[in-house]
Amino acid sequence: MTELREERKPIDLNALAIWALGRSTGASAKCIARHALGLPTDGSYPVDGGDFGRCEALMDAVPGMRERLVDMAGVNRQWAVLVASWEEIRTSPAQCTKIQSILRREQLDYVARCIAAKQEKSPSLQDMALS
Numbered sequence: 001m002t003e004l005r006e007e008r009k010p011i012d013l014n015a016l017a018i019w020a021l022g023r024s025t026g027a028s029a030k031c032i033a034r035h036a037l038g039l040p041t042d043g044s045y046p047v048d049g050g051d052f053g054r055c056e057a058l059m060d061a062v063p064g065m066r067e068r069l070v071d072m073a074g075v076n077r078q079w080a081v082l083v084a085s086w087e088e089i090r091t092s093p094a095q096c097t098k099i100q101s102i103l104r105r106e107q108l109d110y111v112a113r114c115i116a117a118k119q120e121k122s123p124s125l126q127d128m129a130l131s
Helices: 013-020 027-036 049-061 066-074 077-084 086-090 095-121 125-130
Strands: none
Touching (some): 013 027, 013 049, 027 066, 049 095, 066 077
């Protein structure tokens, strides 16, 4: 069975070069650009409205970049939750608060999953008493 995949516009490398030489790039926006080009990234993600704005500026400046945002979900768990909420963040009048709330919720969920996984692997006191 052949999977149909919508063809993506190629990234406009001239526009990307102009953006990259600008003064407002930021680590999270550079992460998007590097990932889109298939280069290694440091996993930086937007943590406030300024970072988010630089990511948006990249996608506005470089044709073909916005449709690749979904690929960022594979970079790390923070990107995964931010990508899933991108439109909600974009339209929020309080982007910093929205981003922090999303990231805090993700962190709490991650800690809860780690604790649950550890509890599944650890024998209970009752199990130890029976052995």
